[in-house]
Amino acid sequence: MREMTYRDAIRETLRDALRQDERVFLMGEDIGAYGGAYAVTKGLLDEFGERRVKDTPIAESVLAGAGVGAAAAGLRPVVEMMSINFTLLASDQIINNAAKLLYMSGGQIPVPLIIRMVSGGGSQLAATHSQSLEGWYAQVPGLKVVTPATPYDARGLLKSAFKDNNPVMFIEHSLLYGLTGPVPEEDYTVPIGSADIKREGKDVTIIAYLRMVHVALEAAEALAGDGIDAEVVDLRSLRPLDMDTVVQSVRRTHKAVMVEEGWKTGGFGAEVASGIMSQAFDDLDGPVERVAGKEVPMPYNRELEQAAIPTYLDVVQTVKSLL
Amino acid sequence: MREMTYRDAIRETLRDALRQDERVFLMGEDIGAYGGAYAVTKGLLDEFGERRVKDTPIAESVLAGAGVGAAAAGLRPVVEMMSINFTLLASDQIINNAAKLLYMSGGQIPVPLIIRMVSGGGSQLAATHSQSLEGWYAQVPGLKVVTPATPYDARGLLKSAFKDNNPVMFIEHSLLYGLTGPVPEEDYTVPIGSADIKREGKDVTIIAYLRMVHVALEAAEALAGDGIDAEVVDLRSLRPLDMDTVVQSVRRTHKAVMVEEGWKTGGFGAEVASGIMSQAFDDLDGPVERVAGKEVPMPYNRELEQAAIPTYLDVVQTVKSLL
Amino acid sequence: MAMTLKEMTLEVPAALDLYRRMVLIRRFEEKAAEMYGRAKIGGFLHLYIGEEAVAAGAIPLLEDRDYIVTHYRDHGHAIARGLDTNRLMAELFGKATGTSRGKGGSMHIFDVTKGFLGGYAIVGAMMPIAVGLAQASRYLDDGRVCVCIFGDGAVNEGEFHESLNLAALWKLPVVFLLENNGFGMGTRVERAHAGLDMAHLADAFCIPSEQVDGMDLLAVREAAGRAIDHARSGEGPFFLEALTYRFRGHSMADPMQYRDKEEEEHWRRRDPILLFRQRLELEGLTEEAFDEIDRGVDQEVEEAVRYAEESPALPVEGLFEDIYEE
Amino acid sequence: MAMTLKEMTLEVPAALDLYRRMVLIRRFEEKAAEMYGRAKIGGFLHLYIGEEAVAAGAIPLLEDRDYIVTHYRDHGHAIARGLDTNRLMAELFGKATGTSRGKGGSMHIFDVTKGFLGGYAIVGAMMPIAVGLAQASRYLDDGRVCVCIFGDGAVNEGEFHESLNLAALWKLPVVFLLENNGFGMGTRVERAHAGLDMAHLADAFCIPSEQVDGMDLLAVREAAGRAIDHARSGEGPFFLEALTYRFRGHSMADPMQYRDKEEEEHWRRRDPILLFRQRLELEGLTEEAFDEIDRGVDQEVEEAVRYAEESPALPVEGLFEDIYEE
Numbered sequence A, B: 001m002r003e004m005t006y007r008d009a010i011r012e013t014l015r016d017a018l019r020q021d022e023r024v025f026l027m028g029e030d031i032g033a034y035g036g037a038y039a040v041t042k043g044l045l046d047e048f049g050e051r052r053v054k055d056t057p058i059a060e061s062v063l064a065g066a067g068v069g070a071a072a073a074g075l076r077p078v079v080e081m082m083s084i085n086f087t088l089l090a091s092d093q094i095i096n097n098a099a100k101l102l103y104m105s106g107g108q109i110p111v112p113l114i115i116r117m118v119s120g121g122g123s124q125l126a127a128t129h130s131q132s133l134e135g136w137y138a139q140v141p142g143l144k145v146v147t148p149a150t151p152y153d154a155r156g157l158l159k160s161a162f163k164d165n166n167p168v169m170f171i172e173h174s175l176l177y178g179l180t181g182p183v184p185e186e187d188y189t190v191p192i193g194s195a196d197i198k199r200e201g202k203d204v205t206i207i208a209y210l211r212m213v214h215v216a217l218e219a220a221e222a223l224a225g226d227g228i229d230a231e232v233v234d235l236r237s238l239r240p241l242d243m244d245t246v247v248q249s250v251r252r253t254h255k256a257v258m259v260e261e262g263w264k265t266g267g268f269g270a271e272v273a274s275g276i277m278s279q280a281f282d283d284l285d286g287p288v289e290r291v292a293g294k295e296v297p298m299p300y301n302r303e304l305e306q307a308a309i310p311t312y313l314d315v316v317q318t319v320k321s322l323l
Numbered sequence C, D: 001m002a003m004t005l006k007e008m009t010l011e012v013p014a015a016l017d018l019y020r021r022m023v024l025i026r027r028f029e030e031k032a033a034e035m036y037g038r039a040k041i042g043g044f045l046h047l048y049i050g051e052e053a054v055a056a057g058a059i060p061l062l063e064d065r066d067y068i069v070t071h072y073r074d075h076g077h078a079i080a081r082g083l084d085t086n087r088l089m090a091e092l093f094g095k096a097t098g099t100s101r102g103k104g105g106s107m108h109i110f111d112v113t114k115g116f117l118g119g120y121a122i123v124g125a126m127m128p129i130a131v132g133l134a135q136a137s138r139y140l141d142d143g144r145v146c147v148c149i150f151g152d153g154a155v156n157e158g159e160f161h162e163s164l165n166l167a168a169l170w171k172l173p174v175v176f177l178l179e180n181n182g183f184g185m186g187t188r189v190e191r192a193h194a195g196l197d198m199a200h201l202a203d204a205f206c207i208p209s210e211q212v213d214g215m216d217l218l219a220v221r222e223a224a225g226r227a228i229d230h231a232r233s234g235e236g237p238f239f240l241e242a243l244t245y246r247f248r249g250h251s252m253a254d255p256m257q258y259r260d261k262e263e264e265e266h267w268r269r270r271d272p273i274l275l276f277r278q279r280l281e282l283e284g285l286t287e288e289a290f291d292e293i294d295r296g297v298d299q300e301v302e303e304a305v306r307y308a309e310e311s312p313a314l315p316v317e318g319l320f321e322d323i324y325e326e
């Protein structure tokens, strides 16, 4: 199978959609002339022109809201928000309009909108630019939230998002863009709302999403060296959330650790932990433990930042504490 | 002890602060000439004048941000946001500035700011006006989040907020304003970050906050009729979160039900449930169960709305499922 | 001096139809207020009474394919657009036959078959939506115009600014229709907005604008005609400000202590229905014609209440419908 | 025709000091870019090179008690305000001796002892803060002015609008200082803003405004003097737009494919340091005077790097400090 970066997998899927469906267009800050803050949309302006690839002013609220309006009119806009941090300036449009128009209109207005952005830290961008806020959107009925960890899943989930008639928050991670992985030539999709076992194991279930999947896999490798066979479940979507796959894994391993990059208190990992407890209490040997980001605004200093983001060592240590 | 409504308890505390501390002033939409959307600030404009009680334009972002700026300059502003739903338009200022200035400045800029608002539903205001979003703010390091359920706690927590040098999200519930309860004449405070046992019991712990405390108490009464003795723990603050009181209670009762008004998936109750499991797993007879709002945008229709908000019957049923 | 009906190419029957729409809005809302008092309607109810000439002046000029978005004070716009009053009242009653199956209520009226893309309860939130709808029109080159209706209070929201800029920048077919009724809740315009004239904000984006007497249906109609033509021509948005007044409180809960009786009286003397009736009387219309309209309207409103009363509400399972589209 | 130094009551030593500040900004940032290349500095680094006359023209006119808030492109403003370059460089290096103890980095420079209330990395987010600081000044009647610095891109954010309105409405002592460098990232002003002239937005709120050549330090100084005086007088905000250009990319990562060499060359010929030097030469200053300044600046920058290099970083426990104030 051909290998491809996460960035290219997303770009290729955007390109396919632009080619195949005249209703699709992209808009966002610096996606055109600049080539995208993370170069994901590079070259698309040249290929598709200003009608399909639209640079916008720096004005997140109208950017998101115009996406909703265009979707309500039957188009399939892809809005790029650069960073989940900037969605705070558009959160009313996302939460109160994108997510609710269908309901408030009694079923009259579907909103087939994709909003793309990066989440997470690790690049020394400091407190306002390093947050993991996807858990909040994952709480909102009416939205879907997907978090691909690999080039394969990025392409497959984005394809599904283009087929979905609901607003999809498509969450990327800037530290994954350069990651390479197999991506089939032939058409495929990854269903929204399906978790994936990224590594099979029988001793403990490690659950993660987005970049933390790789941290979990690293931890599993290290644990293997100590004879501990960890299973790694990648949630892939936060809403809808595939608890079945998670719970089935835990029923086999009897132990679980949830790993997320964002702050612990009130983090989405609490949902997963509490869901496991509720559905598989009697299968558990002990509590589901959680590894999460330190509860601090992200510092600029590199060492401090690294100390704030979960590493495979944190995961290894937590897994061992369960045994 | 004198009796007082929740509304009056808040108003009296605002008045005290305005009298005692020249640095305190209020600003918000329609808090002055109109008397406050929920009449909490009624009469304060007449008593303190336009310098201290400031009506603002409908512009939530500058309202919150100006509060941050004035606090950074050494004042103690109280910003009224009417409704937690409208904070979506100000969430960047709250999350990226109010919560982070101290950290990003390396400790130079405290932000002694109080932001008041109502949360929750139950008044047929439909999807955009009936959300319970406090759990999101409770995830943010740098913020404090308090959720008084009684006139006593409202006054005591607001007094503490005025003594605190950090941004405090002060969350009220519109259906509690008319609630009457004892409020001492003498000075007292309720510490931010202390939960409270609102009813003692030995068979099961019901944890709740804000209006759900009363739903939990109603459930406890009903359960008492069936010979089940429920303890009700009122979190009172979501950040900092007093898990000690919760865990100690669960250690005694071995069973717990978490009740919250907002949506379940990713709700703050997941944090409490997962925290109990992590700290008191071996004391638990079974999983911590959660009662929460239905995962729908809030409908206008009264019966549908009532069906979406947890009632004491839901709590009773869930408690019984544990026994 | 305003033009005569003839000069406006408005025939008497058409004029009477506009008059009827105003009366229908008025009676519909008076009845809604009554039903609110009887707890048939809950939540927030914002009446448009006093402002009818704006909706009835502007909206009937639109083509069927056009879009309308507006704020929570939306009954007037919905009725002017010809939404079914039975289904409107049923929505206010929270019934399954309502425009949003009882899920939206008064603040969220939608009817896609009429291009009525909603009442929005968050101040200013309809403006980005309007920009998106208009962008779709331009993208598809389908000739649709979007009328975006908002109040003086919304002008101070950041979304106002972002939306005007983007609409102007991309030359989108939006008519920004400002209903300046002098107050945002209890806050007088002068205490909320620093500029002398809100249309100056449009100037700053090179958006042409006009200010019009919002109590005078014909004046609104004339100006709105120019605004819609401009938007449809492809030259970009138009900003139209109608000066008006709400005769009732902000919502049913308003203590109304922020304005005095004299000011109210002044505006009530300029009641848009009265003014237009006087105008039509000049055209030779007699009491009978008006009485007939009144009777028809009363009947329609009674029928709407009956329809709403008798309609079923959604069963509780309906709670979980309409969250996601297949 | 601009005035002579004397007419501006600017003595030669003071003028040389301003010149020195510009050179210091330039060299400091050139060094920072070099250190970024050597991975001593991480994250985003936005250089001010080319825009120095704006900071050096306006900021030294402020009194000690005054406030400044700005965007992430903030080194120039910090240096013009007299923040310690050692601590600045240490902040860029992420060290404990940095202005924010290494927690803020390049985009978040703060020094409350100098009224420097921060660089803000969210576009437009400093504007409401400025309004609040100025409101506090007015509330306390303490005579402070707040200078609020932002870019042409920020003008299109809703917070711009909300902030101008509130500052004007409450007559707050804010100088809104727009650094129009022609681009927000890779987007040219004309592709992001629909108006012909951003100052028209100020007009709409009755805020007086001026546009000035941002490459000409003396012109900036004159206009900024008027702006600050106006704000301090109690008559409300002033809007000052400086036309300038950044010689480098938006940040260190910018592929720079959105503008051409010719345009860059045009602006580089109007290098603010060069222009002001020519001006000073007319006053009789010789190469020696400039060389002396250059040497001093080079030394200061070298010393800043040495200081930053040798400073310790916070121990890891520092992570948990500064989250809450006691």
Ligand SMILES: Cc1ncc(C[n+]2csc(CCOP(=O)(O)OP(=O)(O)O)c2C)c(N)n1
Binding pocket: B029, B058, B060, B082, B086, B089, C071, C073, C121, C122, C123, C124, C150, C151, C152, C153, C154, C155, C179, C181, C183, C184, C185, C250
């Ligand atoms: C973002 C937001 N802030 C505040 C409110 C509360 N609110 C509802 S209507 C209103 C006044 C709006 O005034 P205006 O735009 O003039 O419209 P009018 O009611 O006068 O028709 C306010 C403050 C809201 N719904 N949304």
Ligand SMILES: Cc1ncc(C[n+]2csc(CCOP(=O)(O)OP(=O)(O)O)c2C)c(N)n1
Binding pocket: A029, A058, A060, A082, A086, A089, D073, D121, D122, D123, D124, D150, D151, D152, D153, D154, D155, D179, D181, D183, D184, D185, D250
């Ligand atoms: C709210 C928000 N949106 C987007 C960004 C990403 N971003 C950072 S700087 C910038 C351009 C700002 O341009 P301008 O205001 O003109 O300032 P300049 O960089 O030219 O000095 C953008 C889009 C951001 N930091 N914040």
Ligand SMILES: [Mg+2]
Binding pocket: C151, C152, C153, C179, C180, C181, C182, C183, C184, C185
């Ligand atoms: Mg109004």
Ligand SMILES: [Mg+2]
Binding pocket: D151, D152, D153, D179, D180, D181, D182, D183, D184, D185
């Ligand atoms: Mg710029």
